[in-house]
Amino acid sequence: MRMWASSTANALKISCASKAPFALPRCFSTVLDGLKYAPSHEWVKHEGSVATVGITDHAQDHLGEVVFVELPELGVSVSKGSSFGAVESVKATSDINSPVSGEVVEVNSKLTESPGIINSSPYEEGWMIKVKPSTPTELDTLMGSKEYTKFCEEQDASH
Amino acid sequence: MVLAGWASWSFDFNSLNLDALKYRTQLKKPKLPLLTLPNSYISTRGNRPMTIRNNITVPLMNLIKLGGTPILQQLHLEEKLLRTSSLNWCIVNDGTNVPTVVMGMSGVPAELLELEPVIRDKVPVIRRFTGGGTVIVDHETIFVTFICNKDDLPSVQPYPRPIMDWSGLVYKEVFNGIGDFHLRENDYVLGNRKFGGNAQSITKNRWVHHTSFLWNYDVRNMAYLKLPSRVPEYRSARNHVDFVCRMKEHISRSTFIERTVEAIGSYFSVEPIKLETIGTQNIVFTPSTRLLSKEELSAAFGSQIENSCSERVLS
Numbered sequence: 001m002r003m004w005a006s007s008t009a010n011a012l013k014i015s016c017a018s019k020a021p022f023a024l025p026r027c028f029s030t031v032l033d034g035l036k037y038a039p040s041h042e043w044v045k046h047e048g049s050v051a052t053v054g055i056t057d058h059a060q061d062h063l064g065e066v067v068f069v070e071l072p073e074l075g076v077s078v079s080k081g082s083s084f085g086a087v088e089s090v091k092a093t094s095d096i097n098s099p100v101s102g103e104v105v106e107v108n109s110k111l112t113e114s115p116g117i118i119n120s121s122p123y124e125e126g127w128m129i130k131v132k133p134s135t136p137t138e139l140d141t142l143m144g145s146k147e148y149t150k151f152c153e154e155q156d157a158s159h
Numbered sequence: 160m161v162l163a164g165w166a167s168w169s170f171d172f173n174s175l176n177l178d179a180l181k182y183r184t185q186l187k188k189p190k191l192p193l194l195t196l197p198n199s200y201i202s203t204r205g206n207r208p209m210t211i212r213n214n215i216t217v218p219l220m221n222l223i224k225l226g227g228t229p230i231l232q233q234l235h236l237e238e239k240l241l242r243t244s245s246l247n248w249c250i251v252n253d254g255t256n257v258p259t260v261v262m263g264m265s266g267v268p269a270e271l272l273e274l275e276p277v278i279r280d281k282v283p284v285i286r287r288f289t290g291g292g293t294v295i296v297d298h299e300t301i302f303v304t305f306i307c308n309k310d311d312l313p314s315v316q317p318y319p320r321p322i323m324d325w326s327g328l329v330y331k332e333v334f335n336g337i338g339d340f341h342l343r344e345n346d347y348v349l350g351n352r353k354f355g356g357n358a359q360s361i362t363k364n365r366w367v368h369h370t371s372f373l374w375n376y377d378v379r380n381m382a383y384l385k386l387p388s389r390v391p392e393y394r395s396a397r398n399h400v401d402f403v404c405r406m407k408e409h410i411s412r413s414t415f416i417e418r419t420v421e422a423i424g425s426y427f428s429v430e431p432i433k434l435e436t437i438g439t440q441n442i443v444f445t446p447s448t449r450l451l452s453k454e455e456l457s458a459a460f461g462s463q464i465e466n467s468c469s470e471r472v473l474s
Contacts, residue, residue: 040363088265088290090320090345092289092319092359092361093288093361094360097363155316159314
């Protein structure tokens with residue numbers, strides 16, 4: 001699938017940057033396997049007792065250049081589906097919503113000085129917060145990579 | 160300036176009962192033979208003509224008209240309606256009471272303002288909840304705000320560019336036949352001159368898009384603002400006077416407001432509402448929009464002087 005997509009992209013002269021393994025390049029948005037996705041376009045990676053949260057490639061692409069990020073303090077409680085912070089891009093502030101409930105145990109301080117990391121590396125260096133989930137079963141309600149890919153396609157097609 | 164018949168700026172914005180308003184849509188088919196049914200037709204609801212196109216239900220938008228309301232109170236109202244209401248709102252504020260600087264969410268006073276005259280002249284400085292740049296507003300600024308449920312404009316993706324493009328369509332209609340209106344990068348221009356600053360805030364299911372239109376302005380007020388570090392390409396190194404224009408040279412205040420309300424009517428069923436009639440039940444909400452304190456501005460001025468001295472030493 002990756003080889004086909006890559007060769008097709010080369011033929012069409014479309015860039016499909018994909019640095020991480022097991023990525024599904026979608027030409028304009030990358031979706032990674034192994035992550036879970038919220039319909040508000042945040043991703044979460046659950047490893048042990050910590051869930052790492054950020055916004056997807058689809059989100060950063062649609063938002064435009066991120067110039068400012070507002071993140072919570074350590075120890076703050078976040079709730080699934082509720083806003084925990086905001087990004088500013090192109091004259092707009094946009095809420096970032098937590099895919100899971102829990103306590104914020106780490107915040108990506110690099111984003112204060114370099115908010116553009118969210119655009120260049122939304123799934124890796126652009127992570128936003130790490131949460132200790134209070135209800136890990138909430139992750140089961142989120143979308144997998146294929147489901148989220150289809151979700152994005154349907155959203156973009158309907159507009 | 161407070162116009163007769165418009166809401167007084169002294170209304171207590173914290174006592175709004177937003178749940179008292181019922182969301183209502185209306186769809187009324189005319190009693191016409193099918194063969195003569197046009198694509199659009201006029202029906203009436205009460206004393207107001209409504210338009211329905213291709214049997215599509217048109218969502219309601221509540222219209223609040225204000226005059227001379229302090230911009231801080233207007234912004235608090237907007238933030239409250241965005242966060243705690245499930246209805247669509249259009250707010251038109253014809254002028255604000257005193258000249259005020261309004262920065263975007265990430266605005267840094269030391270970078271954006273000439274703090275010495277701001278402090279000397281006691282100019283209020285607000286940091287608002289939306290993104291974007293810095294403006295100075297006064298009684299000759301016209302404010303127009305749209306607060307929408309994303310599902311009530313299903314063709315508009317809830318991201319900055321699509322929302323901006325939609326607003327461009329609305330104002331293109333407003334200025335149709337009046338001026339050479341364009342949405343240029345992220346600005347509204349007449350010709351190649353900017354006449355309004357706009358910004359947005361987007362939540363999971365709703366968004367606000369608001370604009371401060373320069374119906375007229377005092378060039379002396381521009382002296383409170385520094386030249387921003389990020390400028391649109393089309394500005395082409397023009398100074399402020401050559402970059403902006405006055406809307407009054409193209410359209411009257413009343414005509415602009417009337418045409419804006421009319422243009423919104425293409426997308427919504429617009430219902431004028433007086434602020435005082437919304438209700439009195441308290442809704443607890445703490446806005447993020449706030450007035451910067453004298454201490455904050457003084458501290459910023461201090462850092463501005465330090466940076467200025469450092470630059471001189473280095474050079």
